[in-house]
Amino acid sequence: MNHIVMRPIAAFLIALPLAAASQAPASQPAQPVQQAAAQAVPSLADFFNNAEFSGAKLSPSGRYLAAKLAAPNGRERLAVVDLATHAATSVAYFNDVDVGAFTWVNDERLLFNTTDKQLGQGDRRYGPGLYAVNRDGEKFRQLANRTGNFISAPTVARQLLPWHTFMLGQDGAQNSEFVYVSSSVYNRPGDWEAENLLRLNTLTGHHATVQRPGDTDSWLLDEKGEPRIATTSKKGKSTVHLRDPQTGEWRVLVEFDTFIGGKGAFRPLAFGPDGVLYVVAHRGRDKAAVFTFDLATAKLSDKPVIELDGYDFSGKLIFSDTKLIGVRYTTDARGTMWLDDAMKAVQAEVDAKLPNTVNLVTPPKRPETRNVLVESYSDLQPAVTFIYDRETKALALVGASHPKIQPAQMAPQDAVSYTARDGLRIPAWLTTPKGQGKNLPMVVLVHGGPYVRGGEWGWNPQAQFLASRGYLVLEPEFRGSTGFGDKHFRAGWKQWGLKMQDDVADGVKWAIDKGMADPKRICIAGASYGGYATLMGLVNNPELFKCGIDWVGVTDISLLANGHWSYTSDLSDMWKQYGFPVLIGDVEKDAEQLKATSPLQQAARITQPLLLAYGRADQRVPLYHGNKFRDAVTVHNKQVEWVVYEEEGHGWALPKNRIDFWGRVEKFLDKNIGAGSIGNTSNAGSTGNTGK
Template identity: 30%
Template sequence: MLQTYNTDDEQLTLVTLVDLVTEKNTFLVKANSQDMQIYALVWANNTQLLMKATYASTRSGVPVSESRLMVIDVMTGEHRNVISNRLQRKMQYIPQFQTTILALMPEDDEHILLALDGLHNEPGVSVVKINLTTERFSIVASGRKNLINWLTDRQHQPRIALFRDGTEYWISERLPNNKFRELWRFEAFSEQQIWPLGFGQDPSMLYVSAYHEGRLAIFTVDLTAVDLPMTLVKANAHYDTPETITYSWQDKEVIAVGNSYTSAKHIAFQQSLDKALPDTHNRIISQSYDLNRYIVLSSSETDAGSYLLGDKTTKSLEYLLPKFAQLVPEKMVAKSKITYKARDGLTIEGFLSLPKNRPDGPLPSLVFPHGGPIAFDDEDFDYWTQFFVNRGYAVLQMNFRGSAGYGFDFMQLGLGGWGLQMQDDVEDGTQWLIDQGIADAKRICIVGASYGGYAALMGIVRSPARYQCAISFAGVTDVEALVKSSRYFSNFEIVKKQIGDNYRLLRQRSPLTHAQAISIPVLLMHGDQDRSVPVQQSRSLFKALQRHNPHVQYIELEKGDHHLSTQQDRLTVFTAMEHFLKQHLPTEPITVR
């Protein structure tokens, strides 16, 4: 398991091996969380663990995020980079991203297939077979120009290649003679997009995500047919179907589509698990080789989750440990789903959270738009909302146009919409909160992180009388600069298509341009190692506001990233928000009804 552990001098992430019989803990890896973020662990076999990690770096003067894949011997604790020195000598340059595992091979568990660029005389991304013990390797599929990723079939053959040139994608099948057959070609963000998800046991049966009646759905495609017929497997009339499938190599079949089991055996087991653990969402996150023992994460809207060890033979469940020990469910609140009409008649879905033992009448309230912006909020537990509600605030989250999950037309409405109708949806949600008698119109603050931070700052630019204060963590303040900073990366054309490339208009939609008009209290926070939104975005706005706004505060997190990955950074940010809100949006003493 991954654990955080703080001392007076260090913020650590530990890779810990737990013996479930003796309860002995062995620490395999210790990493400083400020220098490296370990974000995933994968068993390669019974004695070797694969560890994925990222860290902040610079390439040719450009700040970037790097990823690395380590192999850990759980018997000795020895660990090393999967990309050996031997392999590096075959490279023109060291790849920025090294964690794309294409296949684990249970019948050959000494090897993995890895997608890598940077190999000599191999343009694009190649597929490399790596021996985890001897460090030997072989190239099993060569890269080509514009080739960005691969998909293997269940026999571990590289079969599907993904290409991109500018904003155009095409998907090709690799044939036995090493030639390619183009399957589909489409523009980014188009309704014609078809994304491969994975194969069934039959190497001719490919699962894909594509639009069906305006919503993303999952289909199968028979690759042996010339016209590539698509058979609908799962769809939802109201929401996009999650773009995931789960394959069981033990059962040799796809057992789940769009986060729902399709296998009768697994459906029955999930039902028995839910019966044993009612009122929680129960997700199996790990299983033993023989599928008998498993670990389940059990969570709910008011419970961050607990891990339990299950045994199918004894039909038992044993409590292991909580995800966040001090966030007790009794102090949490559930979100309520709400809808409201935007000013142009579009229906916006949102979530309202109200404090326990709240007083009668309108409440001090926080409007809390999500980041992304192609992301979404849902009913699931999130500690930001729980923190705010615990402090006595009503919290409104909304899935403004452009949010993920609501179909093609809804997504399209968000393209190039920063500061325009996307912002209208946020402000219309604020008005709905007032009209419903929930929010005290004189006590509303707008809060957000990343794109949400941008929306918070644009909210006080466009409607300065509506909000009493604003909080932005890692928020975008200069949209023009954000788009231009992407010119160093291969997705530059995608970014321009999503956000816009009329720099004059982007300047007008930037909080920095309107800094002189911001006079209400503002709290800005940013990590200096942020690789998603450059720290200069907050520095520039703070400098501009300092000249005339005595109520602006700025906190810069040393070695902080975009995701508040360390516990100390989370404590710093939440302590600062609590003090800021107490000063500028105080709550009345809460009395029990």
């Protein structure tokens, strides 16, 4: 197999808006129409309402399209369109709940679950359930319960799988009425042990449990849609097991540290049509790449078959019945590298029609038609979905995620980088208000995690909302962020409040030195770890930050590790025992460092204006964090705004709360660094505390 190197794509796009169309019903695909002239800036609701269209998927043959659409009562329903006749059928619709995730079981049948987009985490009392239905709405069947008491008739209840049965997230064979689903195993309520894998008949509800090799936490199906790989985790170690398709017996392929990887570590990615296993691994390299894994010798290939220029591999492989035909990947933006000449030609045709966007073309699994699915987006354009006819060359609009957003009003986003004080290169995302670029008020958005990738090039509602109100937005991928190589990741170990915080401050200084940011009008903001970094930014660098916005933020590292009797944390015991001490710090051995980098312990040093927001139902960073910090900081700081969303968890699930929160942010920023702050020097960011 040829060695493939894929490079960033967003830099090659022309930063012009897509000619967008208003959403057409799925039964009446329409051609794009010209964008209306730009009007007043979009409202809060335009940015923070739920997407109006999402999840479109072609059936395995490409003859039918399934998607979620809004019903008259606002609930999302599942609809299927016959692409030959344009006839649409609503196949699943509930009065009290929304259709959630879905997948095609085969060309005639779909599997789906439910969600409730009108309830916050604290008010949810039901599981997602599991259902199946034919594409014409016939043979509807409930397969899994939503609660233990949802079905009162014992004879019916016994036929349903328990509420903790979930879709697997893999297509499988898609050629029979069977699917594989997972079902959680609990030692006692709330004490998760493992994930069972069930082979489920979507017509009858009958199922069989696959023998697992231990406390399994993930599964991978092979090229025939059968279980071949299982990963178990115990005492901080992960073990990858291979299943013999003839005997069902398991054997160990490799074992490695669950949280930090190490020698031999890999992530199973996919089986090719020829049975070759593809995995993602470092294999002594800084950037993770795709290798093949020899099942007979249990060894990785010497060289990667796919690698990304400057990024760890993230994406998926696209197969035909006989070979690998493409790679869907993420560098600065998402893109596709086609290895098949016919698909290369299709991609070129679509790109010619939509020249200013990233266009993700997805063929059906077993094409019997000329239809392919196209998802189109850019930094200015939220996702828009089309069907492209490969014979007629017609591009038909199916739906738009945020049809009220006008690309002409949006702000360009750039992938940038700067050098931290110790020489490490820090990637970042910079969103600049339309038509502006010098001496602007700036908001630094710090991502959560923190050991995740923060973002990618594309339309982002938070950054775009802030830019629409005139703020420059910087989103740093500080050390510890994943996706940018092993060195970048490891440089963030045990650096909460230290070098990770310096990376954020150095990004601010870079923007000031470039003349883009007004040094007197800069605010730091973020959620979860980003909320922690907001508070520590106000502690460490009061000369840089005039104000801070923390939502659901960690306020004390030791409290995060040890918890409190008043709440239950959703952080696993294994993470606390094996991951936390290495990545964040040992609460005993590193006690002095954790105290020095605790916003709660350093609260008296924060005197800048501060907006704090928490969810009462949060189990990741429980409200206790916010309450303790609020009580500590308000002793010395009278410029603290406080809000609790009663039904919310770790973030805002409900549009009404997102709109309320960002409305508060808008007023807070205007007062402190926006138009309302001009000439007002009473809230100066410098407090005289210039050190750590």
